[in-house]
Amino acid sequence: MTVRYNCAKCNDSLCMHKVPIFSSLDKEDLKKIMGLIRHHEYKKGDILVFDGDPMDSVVIINEGSVKAYKNTADGREQILYVFSAGDFFGEQNLFSGQASTFSVEALGTVKTCNLSRKQFQELLYRFPDIAVKIIDELGNRMTRLENTLQSIGVRNVDNRIGSILIEFAEKYGSNNDKGTIIHLPLSREGIANYLGIARETVSRKFSQLENDGIIHSLNNREILILDMDRIEALAGIN
Amino acid sequence: MTVRYNCAKCNDSLCMHKVPIFSSLDKEDLKKIMGLIRHHEYKKGDILVFDGDPMDSVVIINEGSVKAYKNTADGREQILYVFSAGDFFGEQNLFSGQASTFSVEALGTVKTCNLSRKQFQELLYRFPDIAVKIIDELGNRMTRLENTLQSIGVRNVDNRIGSILIEFAEKYGSNNDKGTIIHLPLSREGIANYLGIARETVSRKFSQLENDGIIHSLNNREILILDMDRIEALAGIN
DNA sequence: CGGACCATTGATAATTGTCAAAATTCGTGG
DNA sequence: CCACGAATTTTGACAATTATCAATGGTCCG
Numbered sequence: 001m002t003v004r005y006n007c008a009k010c011n012d013s014l015c016m017h018k019v020p021i022f023s024s025l026d027k028e029d030l031k032k033i034m035g036l037i038r039h040h041e042y043k044k045g046d047i048l049v050f051d052g053d054p055m056d057s058v059v060i061i062n063e064g065s066v067k068a069y070k071n072t073a074d075g076r077e078q079i080l081y082v083f084s085a086g087d088f089f090g091e092q093n094l095f096s097g098q099a100s101t102f103s104v105e106a107l108g109t110v111k112t113c114n115l116s117r118k119q120f121q122e123l124l125y126r127f128p129d130i131a132v133k134i135i136d137e138l139g140n141r142m143t144r145l146e147n148t149l150q151s152i153g154v155r156n157v158d159n160r161i162g163s164i165l166i167e168f169a170e171k172y173g174s175n176n177d178k179g180t181i182i183h184l185p186l187s188r189e190g191i192a193n194y195l196g197i198a199r200e201t202v203s204r205k206f207s208q209l210e211n212d213g214i215i216h217s218l219n220n221r222e223i224l225i226l227d228m229d230r231i232e233a234l235a236g237i238n
Numbered sequence: 239m240t241v242r243y244n245c246a247k248c249n250d251s252l253c254m255h256k257v258p259i260f261s262s263l264d265k266e267d268l269k270k271i272m273g274l275i276r277h278h279e280y281k282k283g284d285i286l287v288f289d290g291d292p293m294d295s296v297v298i299i300n301e302g303s304v305k306a307y308k309n310t311a312d313g314r315e316q317i318l319y320v321f322s323a324g325d326f327f328g329e330q331n332l333f334s335g336q337a338s339t340f341s342v343e344a345l346g347t348v349k350t351c352n353l354s355r356k357q358f359q360e361l362l363y364r365f366p367d368i369a370v371k372i373i374d375e376l377g378n379r380m381t382r383l384e385n386t387l388q389s390i391g392v393r394n395v396d397n398r399i400g401s402i403l404i405e406f407a408e409k410y411g412s413n414n415d416k417g418t419i420i421h422l423p424l425s426r427e428g429i430a431n432y433l434g435i436a437r438e439t440v441s442r443k444f445s446q447l448e449n450d451g452i453i454h455s456l457n458n459r460e461i462l463i464l465d466m467d468r469i470e471a472l473a474g475i476n
Numbered sequence: 477c478g479g480a481c482c483a484t485t486g487a488t489a490a491t492t493g494t495c496a497a498a499a500t501t502c503g504t505g506g
Numbered sequence: 507c508c509a510c511g512a513a514t515t516t517t518g519a520c521a522a523t524t525a526t527c528a529a530t531g532g533t534c535c536g
Contacts, residue, residue, distance in 0.1 A: 070384065073474055076392040080384050092377035095370055101381045124370070131369040132333055132362070138376045139330035143339045145383050146308065146318050152390050153434030154314040157492075188515060196391030198493050203516050220501060220514070236311055395524075426483060436525050441484050458482065458533065477536105484531070493522075500515065506508090 019060050019086055019113075021133040033123065038114045048104040048112070049090075055100045057114045058090040064110035065185050068102045069193065079194040080145070082107070082185050084171065091134060094120060107185050152196045155236065160195045161205045162235030165215070169225060180225040187220070209234075257298050257324050257351075259371040271361065276352045280344040287328070289341040295352045296328040302348035303423050306340045307431065317432040318383070320345075320423055322409065329372060332358060345423050390434045393474065398433045399443045400473030403453075407463060418463040425458070447472075 022030065039062075042048060048059065051070060061083050068081040068089060080102055083089060093100060094117055115123070124131045151160050165182070173180045184191070188206075192199040206223075209215045214231060216224040225231060260268065277300075280286060286297065289308060303322040307315050318340055321327060331338060332355055353361070362369045389398050403420070411418045422429070426444075430437040444461075447453045452469060454462040463469060 070388045072388070072392050078388040078391040080387060091373070092380060094377075095374050096377070101384060125366060128363060128366065128369070131366070131373065134373060135329070135369065135376065136333045138373065138380065139332075139334070142330060142376065142380055142383065145380065145387065146339060149318060149383065149387050149390065150308045150310070150316040152387065153316040154310055154431075193392075199514095200494080200516080201492060204492095207516070437482095438484075438526080439524060442524095445484070479536095480534090482531105482533070484529105486527105486529085488526085488528105490525075491523090494520085496518090496520105498515105498517075500513105502511105502513075504510090504512100506510100 019088065021088065021130055021137060024129045024133065025127065029127070033115075036115060036119045038116075040112045040114060042106040042110045042112070044106055044108050046106045046110075048106065048110075049100050049102075051101065051103040052099050054097070055090045055093045055117070057116045058088055058094065058120045059104075060088040060113040060115070061085055062111040062113050065107045066104050066110055067107055067186070067190065068104050070102050077193045078196065079186070079190065080148075081141070082171075082194070084185075088137075090117075091120070091138070107190075157195070157197055157201060157205065158234050159236045160197070161202070161209075162231050162233075164191060164195060165223075165225065165231050166235055169228070169231075173225070176224070178224055178226065180228065181218070182223050182225065184221050184223065257326070259326065259368055259375060262367045262371065263365065267365070271353075274353060274357045278350045278352060280348045280350070282344055282346050284344045284348075286342040286344060286348070286350070287338050287340075289339065290337050292335070293328045293331045293338045293355070295354045296326055296332065296358045297342075298326040298351040298353070299323050300349045300351050303345045304342050304348055305345055305424070305428065306342050308340050315431045316434065317424070317428065318386075319379070320409075320432070322423075326375075328355075329358070329376075345428075395433075395435055395439060395443065396472050397474045398435070399440070399447075400469050400471075402429060402433060403461075403463065403469050404473055407466070407469075411463070414462070416462055416464065418466065419456070420461050420463065422459050422461065 022033065025033070038057075042064075048066060049055065063085055065082055065084040067079050068083060069077050069079045071077050081087075081089075083104075089104065090100070092098075097117070124134075151163055155163070168182050168184060169180050172185060173182045175181075186194060188202045189199045192202045195202070206215065206217060210217055212230075214225075214227045214234075216226055218224055260271065263271070276295075280302075286304060287293065299321050301323055303320055305317050306319040306321060306327060307317045309315050319325075319327075321342075327342065328338070330336075335355070362372075389401055393401070406420050406422060407418050410423060411420045413419075424432060426440045427437045430440045433440070444453065444455060448455055450468075452463075452465045452472075454464055456462055
């Protein structure tokens with residue numbers, strides 16, 4: 001289920017390098033930290049953390065992506081974040097030692113770098129810049145969460161669909177002579193659970209966009225954005 | 239509109255004392271910080287910060303409460319937080335120097351302690367404990383935001399009404415031989431904008447709860463919870 | 477006391493959720 | 507590489523919920 005592995009890329013400092021919170025450190029310092037890291041590999045569907053589990057380490061995504069979500073008693077799922085390479089989680093409960101407030105599941109093959117809580121704390125005291133970077137990153141994440149909350153709270157379904165397409169285009173899109181191809185990290189159901197709507201509604205809205213010539217669905221995981229301007233209009237000015 | 243005032247309570251260190259992020263400092267350090275603080279007073283309806291304004295200071299609520307919210311282009315409002323005494327905001331943009339990502343409005347008479355961004359940064363480097371406290375507090379706030387997101391995303395309106403009553407009971411409630419009296423910080427419209435539903439729906443749900451003998455509305459800003467168990471059942475187990 | 481503001485109620489319409497079935501896509505094994 | 511079964515997605519019909527509009531009633535504060 002979870003596999004320890006030796007990451008060649010990590011050994012030459014590359015993996016940590018692309019993690020923003022460590023970006024201010026020099027090669028020497030990075031090497032020291034490197035020794036503290038435990039690598040793990042997960043495959044699609046593996047659960048990295050269960051909501052309510054004690055968190056004893058900070059997990060940095062090195063490759064692949066994961067969803068962080070909460071379940072209601074009756075089984076409905078709300079996705080809070082989609083984390084990709086360079087993102088981290090588990091820092092919330094770093095000092096209080098509280099249990100995780102969400103579950104985390106691999107959306108495909110995922111490689112992580114794990115630092116124990118204690119080691120991470122020591123780093124914070126040794127390198128004050130890291131603490132500052134973390135506050136900064138938490139601020140960014142909070143801003144994203146606030147935007148999602150606004151989106152679900154007051155914006156209509158068309159707006160939300162538009163917004164998620166723009167978000168995914170920026171994170172998972174590649175340009176092409178026809179438009180932008182997005183490799184979706186989530187299934188239709190995942191998108192629905194991210195936007196707080198029903199799976200079928202996502203299908204219907206996508207079909208409608210396809211009829212209007214705004215997008216073209218290549219397969220279940222890839223869509224081509226033909227008219228980004230109209231997607232932006234759909235999302236509403238943010 | 240905004241008044242500078244001299245806070246007797248602050249001068250004997252009490253105001254800072256109840257701010258969690260400064261709680262680890264001793265009296266001497268507190269006194270030094272005290273000198274850096276600028277006090278402001280606002281009255282109901284005053285806007286402390288506009289969404290998009292540059293933020294040059296961290297604001298700590300000393301008395302009263304405020305709402306932090308975002309507006310869509312068509313004027314709909316989503317309330318993100320209700321901050322009360324001891325809470326702070328403006329730290330998100332501390333290092334990046336970014337503009338505020340929400341507006342903040344006084345819900346009644348509000349007194350604040352303001353620290354300039356530069357002064358606050360210096361404090362962080364001088365007292366590493368403060369940085370740790372802030373990361374901790376940001377973690378808490380994020381957890382609250384995640385819960386709100388889940389609530390609006392997947393929980394039905396009854397659940398949300400139950401949840402907000404519990405939240406307000408904890409923060410603004412006082413016990414009584416009949417039950418718990420809540421002094422609501424928000425109007426019906428405010429509650430609606432916090433829960434992502436229409437004003438009229440809040441009225442209807444409250445009326446229904448009153449008919450069922452679960453609550454009793456004393457006036458526009460005070461309700462008496464008669465049966466907390468059934469409120470908890472309404473909210474669903476969290 | 478009066479006027480402004482806020483809250484409630486009713487009727488209706490619009491949107492989305494739910495359930496069921498068909499169609500498509502995906503992945504595995506031959 | 508194809509075929510098959512499983513999983514996912516799409517579509518349709520209908521029901522349920524909530525938003526909206528409009529009018530009335532209540533509350534607060536000078």
